Amino acid sequence: MRDVTLLNIFEHHITQKYVKRSGFAHAIAVAYHAFHLAKQYKENVDIAAKAGFLHDIGHFTWYRNGKWDYELYRKNDIHPIKGAERAHKLLIRLGENPVQAKETALAILFHTDSFLPTNDIERTTLQKIVKWADEKDEEEGGAHHYRTIKIDRARESIIRLDQLIDAELGLAKEQRLS
Numbered sequence: 001m002r003d004v005t006l007l008n009i010f011e012h013h014i015t016q017k018y019v020k021r022s023g024f025a026h027a028i029a030v031a032y033h034a035f036h037l038a039k040q041y042k043e044n045v046d047i048a049a050k051a052g053f054l055h056d057i058g059h060f061t062w063y064r065n066g067k068w069d070y071e072l073y074r075k076n077d078i079h080p081i082k083g084a085e086r087a088h089k090l091l092i093r094l095g096e097n098p099v100q101a102k103e104t105a106l107a108i109l110f111h112t113d114s115f116l117p118t119n120d121i122e123r124t125t126l127q128k129i130v131k132w133a134d135e136k137d138e139e140e141g142g143a144h145h146y147r148t149i150k151i152d153r154a155r156e157s158i159i160r161l162d163q164l165i166d167a168e169l170g171l172a173k174e175q176r177l178s
């Protein structure tokens with residue numbers, strides 16, 4: 001039994017405010033990619049999916065004259081830092097195990113190099129997985145942030161992914177016991 005499910009996270013008003021801002025369709029796609037990659041690399045599927053779902057929770061809208069301003073964004077963006085902190089606070093509030101909350105926050109912090117002065121940081125496999133998952137769903141000009149999904153479909157996809165995670169964690173436990 002997990003302390004926090006994706007559905008708990010999805011239904012929280014902080015998620016509804018900030019993940020919605022950068023797009024639920026992108027967040028859910030990245031959560032699924034991260035889940036499958038974690039399964040493939042034998043990493044923790046629960047942390048990968050949560051970090052994938054929350055990776056862009058730190059986004060700020062860089063608007064100038066009513067339009068997204070890429071120049072401002074490139075220059076001033078710190079969404080991985082803000083996101084790591086915001087996601088960590090949310091997870092702890094929901095009752096997540098602190099070790100797992102920290103790992104999730106770090107995977108969010110390192111999901112992109114875009115805010116770092118260099119691109120030579122060493123990532124753990126789990127951190128690489130969240131970065132790859134994000135890149136898999138990227139579209140030119142940031143179009144992935146504007147893809148939409150109906151709220152009911154988003155909720156169903158989240159419930160389905162929770163079931164996949166539970167099945168995978170149950171299977172891993174069975175394998176350890178046998």
Ligand SMILES: [Fe+2]
Pocket residue numbers: 055056079111112134
């Ligand atoms: Fe991002």
Ligand SMILES: [Fe+2]
Pocket residue numbers: 026055056134
């Ligand atoms: Fe992203």
